[in-house]
Amino acid sequence: xxxxxxxxxxxxxxxxxxxxxxxxxxxxxxxxxxxxxxxxxxxxxxxxxxxxxxxxxxxxxxxxxxxxxxxxxxxxxxxxxxxxxxxxxxxxxxxxxxxxxxxxxxxxxxxxxxxxxxxxxxxxxxxxxxxxxxxxxxxxxxxxxxxxxxxxxxxxxxxxxxxxxxxxxxxxxxxxxxxxxxxxxxxxxxxxxxxxxxxxxxxxxxxxxxxxxxxxxxxxxxxxxxxxxxxxxxxxxxxxxxxxxxxxxxxxxxxxxxxxxxxxxxxxxxxxxxxxxxxxxxxxxxxxxxxxxxxxxxxxxxxxxxxxxxxxxxxxxxxxxxxxxxxxxxxxxxxxxxxxxxxxxxxxxxxxxxxxxxxxxxxxxxxxxxxxxxxxxxxxxxxxxxxxxxxxxxxxxxxxxxxxxxxxxxxxxxxx
Amino acid sequence: xxxxxxxxxxxxxxxxxxxxxxxxxxxxxxxxxxxxxxxxxxxxxxxxxxxxxxxxxxxxxxxxxxxxxxxxxxxxxxxxxxxxxxxxxxxxxxxxxxxxxxxxxxxxxxxxxxxxxxxxxxxxxxxxxxxxxxxxxxxxxxxxxxxxxxxxxxxxxxxxxxxxxxxxxxxxxxxxxxxxxxxxxxxxxxxxxxxxxxxxxxxxxxxxxxxxxxxxxxxxxxxxxxxxxxxxxxxxxxxxxxxxxxxxxxxxxxxxxxxxxxxxxxxxxxxxxxxxxxxxxxxxxxxxxxxxxxxxxxxxxxxxxxxxxxxxxxxxxxxxxxxxxxxxxxxxxxxxxxxxxxxxxxxxxxxxxxxxxxxxxxxxxxxxxxxxxxxxxxxxxxxxxxxxxxxxxxxxxxxxxxxxxxxxxxxxxxxxxxxxxxxxxxxxxxxxxxx
Numbered sequence: 001x002x003x004x005x006x007x008x009x010x011x012x013x014x015x016x017x018x019x020x021x022x023x024x025x026x027x028x029x030x031x032x033x034x035x036x037x038x039x040x041x042x043x044x045x046x047x048x049x050x051x052x053x054x055x056x057x058x059x060x061x062x063x064x065x066x067x068x069x070x071x072x073x074x075x076x077x078x079x080x081x082x083x084x085x086x087x088x089x090x091x092x093x094x095x096x097x098x099x100x101x102x103x104x105x106x107x108x109x110x111x112x113x114x115x116x117x118x119x120x121x122x123x124x125x126x127x128x129x130x131x132x133x134x135x136x137x138x139x140x141x142x143x144x145x146x147x148x149x150x151x152x153x154x155x156x157x158x159x160x161x162x163x164x165x166x167x168x169x170x171x172x173x174x175x176x177x178x179x180x181x182x183x184x185x186x187x188x189x190x191x192x193x194x195x196x197x198x199x200x201x202x203x204x205x206x207x208x209x210x211x212x213x214x215x216x217x218x219x220x221x222x223x224x225x226x227x228x229x230x231x232x233x234x235x236x237x238x239x240x241x242x243x244x245x246x247x248x249x250x251x252x253x254x255x256x257x258x259x260x261x262x263x264x265x266x267x268x269x270x271x272x273x274x275x276x277x278x279x280x281x282x283x284x285x286x287x288x289x290x291x292x293x294x295x296x297x298x299x300x301x302x303x304x305x306x307x308x309x310x311x312x313x314x315x316x317x318x319x320x321x322x323x324x325x326x327x328x329x330x331x332x333x334x335x336x337x338x339x340x341x342x343x344x345x346x347x348x349x350x351x352x353x354x355x356x357x358x359x360x361x362x363x364x365x366x367x368x369x370x371x372x373x374x375x376x377x378x379x380x381x382x383x384x385x386x387x388x389x390x391x392x393x394x395x396x397x398x399x400x401x402x403x404x405x406x407x408x409x410x411x412x413x414x415x416x
Numbered sequence: 417x418x419x420x421x422x423x424x425x426x427x428x429x430x431x432x433x434x435x436x437x438x439x440x441x442x443x444x445x446x447x448x449x450x451x452x453x454x455x456x457x458x459x460x461x462x463x464x465x466x467x468x469x470x471x472x473x474x475x476x477x478x479x480x481x482x483x484x485x486x487x488x489x490x491x492x493x494x495x496x497x498x499x500x501x502x503x504x505x506x507x508x509x510x511x512x513x514x515x516x517x518x519x520x521x522x523x524x525x526x527x528x529x530x531x532x533x534x535x536x537x538x539x540x541x542x543x544x545x546x547x548x549x550x551x552x553x554x555x556x557x558x559x560x561x562x563x564x565x566x567x568x569x570x571x572x573x574x575x576x577x578x579x580x581x582x583x584x585x586x587x588x589x590x591x592x593x594x595x596x597x598x599x600x601x602x603x604x605x606x607x608x609x610x611x612x613x614x615x616x617x618x619x620x621x622x623x624x625x626x627x628x629x630x631x632x633x634x635x636x637x638x639x640x641x642x643x644x645x646x647x648x649x650x651x652x653x654x655x656x657x658x659x660x661x662x663x664x665x666x667x668x669x670x671x672x673x674x675x676x677x678x679x680x681x682x683x684x685x686x687x688x689x690x691x692x693x694x695x696x697x698x699x700x701x702x703x704x705x706x707x708x709x710x711x712x713x714x715x716x717x718x719x720x721x722x723x724x725x726x727x728x729x730x731x732x733x734x735x736x737x738x739x740x741x742x743x744x745x746x747x748x749x750x751x752x753x754x755x756x757x758x759x760x761x762x763x764x765x766x767x768x769x770x771x772x773x774x775x776x777x778x779x780x781x782x783x784x785x786x787x788x789x790x791x792x793x794x795x796x797x798x799x800x801x802x803x804x805x806x807x808x809x810x811x812x813x814x815x816x817x818x819x820x821x822x823x824x825x826x827x828x829x830x831x832x833x834x835x836x837x838x839x840x841x842x843x844x845x846x847x848x849x850x851x
Contacts, residue, residue, distance in 0.1 A: 102698060102730050103668070106660055109632070213670055267658070270480060335496055357492075360505040389489055392496075396488025397480070399505060400597050404633070404658035407511050407519065 030068075034089050037061040037070040041143075041150060041247070042239040047071070049235045055228035056080075056134075056156040060092060062112065062149050062262040065269035065292075067091055076156065081127035092154065097125035101214070108138065113263040113405070115140045115149050115251070119225065121159060121215050133159040135217035137225035141236055142251040149262040150247050151236070155228045157221045260289060267401035273394050275372040276310060277359070280330070284309045288368070297375060299345035310371060313352070315343040326356055333358045333366055335395075337388065339376070351376035355391040359399050361406035370398045446559065446606050447552040451585065454556055458575045458585075459486060460566035461628050481574070483629045487588065488656070490560040491598050494590050499558060501525065504594045514784030516662040519770045522779035526593050526772060527759060537743050540642050540721050544611040550649035551589065551603050559589045560600065563625060584608060586621060591653065595765060595772055599655040602636065610650035612641050614714040614726075620707035622652045626732035627703065633658040635729050637764035640714075642723030643740050644763035652728075653764070662769030663736055664729055666690040671805075673814045680705035684814065686805070687736070691791035692767050693801040694738040695808070703732065709812055710735045716811035722804060725764035738767050739804050742794045755790050762794045 038046050038059070050059075050071060056079045059071035072087045080087075080095065087094075096105060100123045111118035117139040125131050137155040142148065217225075233249055240247045260268075260277075268277070274293040278285045286307045295302060298313060305312070314323065322340045329336035335357035342352040353374040361367035372391040441449040459482060494500065502525045509521040535542055544550070562585045584605040591599040602625055604610070604618040622636050636654040639645040668685035682700040687693065695713070700706035710726065717724045717739055727736040742762050745751050758778045760771055771787060773779045778786075796804060809816060 098699070102734050103665070106632070106664055106730070110660055271484065272480075362509045364506045364508040385485065389493065390485060391489075392492040393485030393489030396492040396598065397484040399492070400488060400656045400658065403505055403509075403597060404656075407509060407659050 041245045043242040058154045060152045095124040133215040144246045277368045313342040444556045457561040518787040520782040596655040602652040616711040619711040623732040638726040639763045644761045682709045692795040697735040712812045713808045
């Protein structure tokens with residue numbers, strides 16, 4: 001039984017090293033998921049449409065474990081020196097490096113978590129290890145149907161060095177004037193895109209860069225970022241209509257089940273074991289999240305089970321007493337560990353070591369139950385940790401994710 | 417010779433798998449009597465000078481093994497065994513509205529059930545007292561695993577059933593009065609019975625742990641004596657909360673030095689727009705460079721009887737140092753009664769922006785203004801902070817340039833020589849605050 005998982009490639013700032021051999025193989029397996037991330041929502045023509053937009057930008061999918069890059073524009077690849085293969089499937093962290101301001105990284109992380117737009121100056125690193133300043137403009141694109149973030153778009157505009165003595169810098173006086181003249185040209189002549197920018201304004205003296213604490217973007221750069229962002233958003237919106245899975249820059253306020261936030265889904269996606277979350281507040285306690293490993297274990301697909309009660313795993317030979325035990329534990333909001341016979345979609349049986357635990361959110365009340373499954377027949381991981389210990393690891397990770405990510409400012413909700 | 421005595425255990429569910437003769441004192445504690453013979457799991461990190469997150473994440477262990485499977489999983493296990501004084505996840509928590517995002521938690525039971533402080537709080541350095549409560553008295557069931565450097569490259573990164581191994585094990589134990597889910601204590605070289613004071617080796621271990629966990633939301637903290645440490649046995653605290661702390665969001669300004677970046681590559685900045693004045697250490701070619709800079713700063717503070725708190729953040733990439741004076745102010749009666757009534761002792765987590773409130777009224781009315789006012793009482797004054805900063809810089813070998821503007825094309829001035837003798841602060845002698 002092979003679970004299709006996507007490893008967290010590029011977890012730390014590894015700006016110069018190409019993906020390891022393992023990562024390359026896995027990247028191949030998950031490449032399909034990367035490609036589908038865009039085509040499933042925007043149709044097969046989206047890549048072409050995006051290629052026509054000038055500018056350096058990336059598109060990432062927060063619904064896929066590891067929050068990988070699913071698209072990189074030509075301009076971006078030229079600016080950064082990477083090839084498409086080296087970038088797709090990896091996390092945006094890969095462009096950070098030793099002198100990247102950690103607070104800026106924190107701000108980006110929070111903007112992603114809070115699903116909002118952010119514009120910030122950032123020091124990034126090219127493939128050859130040289131640092132460069134960019135204006136980083138991030139914005140979310142929401143699915144109209146479910147209100148979740150479908151993709152994040154990150155537009156990047158290089159910020160050239162600007163100092164009083166630019167005209168005396170090694171670029172020479174002529175270059176200084178060229179600087180002024182060409183900037184006007186760049187504004188009006190959009191064919192040039194950021195390739196021209198990168199060539200003309202690339203910092204010859206990189207050593208000084210890392211000592212700079214920050215570099216402010218000019219109004220022109222901010223405008224370029226916004227313009228590119230609008231073009232991209234417009235393309236995505238337009239093409240999303242072809243598949244019916246329409247997107248918008250604003251989250252629509254739909255009534256009904258509020259979706260799990262994308263930051264929670266991201267966190268849950270990092271847990272590489274079989275588990276589901278059920279919601280006790282909703283009638284019939286439906287499944288609201290299922291890990292990839294659960295789907296592999298049971299043979300179901302995600303859309304078959306989301307919204308359904310967990311009991312489809314039970315069947316004629318499942319001990320009624322054990323089910324009763326589980327129900328009782330849930331009644332008193334306690335955890336329990338049981339062993340029961342379960343059925344896969346294809347009807348085959350397996351002994352399921354099941355651990356069920358309440359999960360509270362920031363209000364202190366039970367928000368979900370987490371059910372962690374272990375197929376008794378799976379080989380031990382050789383680490384000497386009992387299956388039960390591995391299950392508890394899942395519970396712990398889920399508990400911190402749900403508790404922390406439900407913290408939010410504002411007055412408490414009025415009781416209904 | 418120690419005679420083997422059966423002593424009834426308090427909360428212990430610990431049973432040795434093959435219970436034969438009871439070992440040690442029979443209580444399965446962390447003392448020299450019991451720990452060396454224990455079979456605690458061991459997590460052995462590689463001693464890379466520039467560690468990536470989870471130095472052992474290869475084909476052997478997945479990257480989230482340390483944090484999720486080992487630390488949080490074992491913590492959950494102890495929850496199920498009833499070892500904690502309360503369920504912290506049942507405590508309501510929220511982000512206080514405002515610009516800074518202070519985090520408040522309503523925890524009515526914590527201060528009632530917490531161990532009281534057993535020593536004087538006007539001395540930062542005090543000798544270890546084996547008679548008082550310390551971690552060697554803790555039952556092994558409260559220990560999650562040992563955390564040590566790997567012996568060699570061939571060593572397995574994780575042994576669920578470690579044998580004696582090093583003579584000086586360091587352990588990660590639960591905090592039975594947790595502030596958040598996953599709240600643990602890192603106790604370096606527990607058998608050596610070190611008092612609560614920072615040294616280079618132990619600080620490096622703490623940075624290693626932050627790095628191994630690999631999450632910017634898993635932070636470590638340290639309180640010196642006099643800055644609301646409650647146990648005089650060397651320990652760091654750690655827990656996981658995936659929101660940014662207000663202090664992490666605060667802007668900083670690099671403090672210029674004549675060397676530009678110091679030789680070790682560590683930069684020191686000061687916090688701006690934050691109620692507590694503090695220094696921020698970042699960078700370093702190797703983890704040890706950062707560890708040493710901070711440790712040496714702490715050593716100076718300790719030797720000069722200035723209480724302080726340390727926050728290790730961003731997976732060990734950023735370290736915040738806060739010299740503080742709240743205890744002194746309390747002793748002198750200088751803190752407003754209304755603040756005292758909330759009974760919040762500003763230790764590292766509070767200073768970082770995470771406040772545990774004991775009364776419902778305080779929780780419901782918690783405002784950014786309150787948090788700011790409380791923390792402002794903790795901070796050294798601008799003058800005092802400037803003075804302390806200068807001494808610290810001298811102690812760690814950084815020299816600030818002469819005053820005012822530095823023009824790009826001008827020669828840098830000669831380093832200033834501080835000729836002021838170092839002096840200890842004027843603490844009222846013999847002030848003793850029981851908390």
